[in-house]
Amino acid sequence: MNKGKDEFDTGQQELPAERLNNISTGVPNEGIMSVEGYSEDRALFYLSREIEGDETDPNSGCGSFRFCCPVPCDQNSTMSHCTTATCQDFMSSPYRYMNPNPGLNSAACSWTSEGALHYGMMSREICDAVASISSDVTEERSEEVFIKQESTFELRDKPDICQHGNHPIVFLSPLDPPVENSAAGQMSNVCQVLHDANGRPQVVVVNHQSLPTIHSMPLGSHSSTSPEPQFHTAQGSNPELCPPCGKVEDLGHFDYISSYPVGRMIPSSLPGPCTLPSQQYGPSLGLPSGHQGLPSSPYGAAVPLGPGFGYNLMPGPYMSQFHQNSCSLYPDTLGLNPESQPKMIQRQYENTALSGSHWDYKSQRKPCNCTKSQCLKLYCDCFANGEVCSNCNCINCCNNTEHETERYKAIKICLERNPEAFRPKIGNRKLGDPKGRHNKGCNCKRSGCLKNYCECYEAKIMCSSTCKCIGCRNYEESPKRKSVGWASPCMMMSEKGMGQKSRCPLACITLDVVEATCGCLLAQAEEAEKEGCTLSQAEQMILEEFGQCLTQIEQSIFKSSGLPV
DNA sequence: GAGTTTGAAACT
DNA sequence: CAGTTTCAAACTC
Incomplete structure (x- = not known):
């Protein structure tokens, strides 16, 4: 066959x-x-x-x-x-x-x-x-x-x-x-x-x-x-x-039905029995008929962004059927890939023994400890991951079924502020970038992107050009990732007994080194221009020069570390 | 467990 | 858009 x-x-x-x-x-x-x-x-x-x-x-x-x-x-x-x-x-x-x-x-x-x-x-x-x-x-x-x-x-x-x-x-x-x-x-x-x-x-x-x-x-x-x-x-x-x-x-309000912005997460998923939409919203597809705006369920309202581009804010229990057991809306995070999921989801995944249902999987997520946000802001990991709080340690939590209206409004506000608010931060798996990258990039200043403060590091991915971090040390693919954990390049070097973190080879890339490198690249660009090279030729020359610069830097690092070049 | 540090989110 | 504030998690002691 x-x-x-x-x-x-x-x-x-x-x-x-x-x-x-x-x-x-x-x-x-x-x-x-x-x-x-x-x-x-x-x-x-x-x-x-x-x-x-x-x-x-x-x-x-x-x-x-x-x-x-x-x-x-x-x-x-x-x-x-x-x-x-x-x-x-x-x-x-x-x-x-x-x-x-x-x-x-x-x-x-x-x-x-x-x-x-x-x-x-x-x-x-x-x-x-x-x-x-x-x-x-x-x-x-x-x-x-x-x-x-x-x-x-x-x-x-x-x-x-x-x-x-x-x-x-x-x-x-x-x-x-x-x-x-x-x-x-x-x-x-x-x-x-x-x-x-x-x-x-x-x-x-x-x-x-x-209309749909x-x-x-x-x-x-x-x-x-x-x-x-x-x-x-x-x-x-x-x-x-x-x-x-x-x-x-x-239908008159199809945004409610199905339209969904690219990459948007269904902002709700409740453990427990699922709500039958047909019971909740009438016989026709279980969808609300004739209403617009805030429906009986806080997630039921469509955010009218025009045809084909709205928010699917269906009730959590119902939509959770869609989400929990089928697929994420995020292509890059499909399959619960622990390395591409947001941290909360990742934690859930890691903490799950793969033996239970999705509800088990969800129930084992790490509880939040929000005290002031009412779990209705993106500070709250539960909320940011489209989850309702369950078994959390939060105070004055409104991220639950008892506060659906508040939750709906909060979701709406977040989406209005940033349509990508509920999109996974890690994604865009591409050719040559199989592990994905942080969509926004981090902005770390003090952690060197080597602590879990850094979202890239926490997601076990390298920082990328998208990041705006300062003093980043999380930019090189480690050749020897630990089988279980994640080892940054500097950590790997430390493990090899090459010195303290302050002796991280990346520390060799001083401002002078950067300036010198840039100078070389500029000189190469000027030379390409003088020679009347095409753009592609110039790019190749500059890249080759950059490669030579990196080689020199690498050799310097190895020499300073006492390792054979 | 309390206090500090950190960076994202929210706000101005 | 940049600077500041708020917030909760990560981290340190």
């Missing part, structure tokens, strides 16, 4: 009904993981995985993955319509692999190829990008351990939230075939497949030119004998044609 890694699909993707049914019924040995997404400016992308081998073993039976674009893309696009990736690529890719139950396969994804789509990245580059994060395999596997604890019901009930352009695509089930907006003759909208708490699939069509619409599918529409969705007409006003059901419902 495996078609092999070199076989591309350029046409409409295949969704063999029997295999879909196998998934839906949990029959092992076969399965397809599919991810569909619609973009206003790009076509549908479909990722499928055909599996062979022992499905009870997530380490085996890896087939090929096809990144397919089943409808014609922009002819001018350099994007490859199809490419393939090996299983290993997939396992280490931003697409998170979940195996909720032995014999049951599902794909959770983080569509981090946004950049690739928008910038015309070639498929080869995408593959490289995927390969560049291969170091995450371990973490991804760890995530599997989590997911394996989930039940089949949870699999169907909790969607994946995937980034696609400025819109997250929420996928719950690999069972939902794509819905083509044939009325428009193109994939012009963002469609999202959601499931309500009862497992009922719902397709939300976000039309950028108008919902296609509701009755229960059982994904029966084993009917792989095609059976849309029915949702009641509502201002309907517009939107196949396949032909009729739609005007």
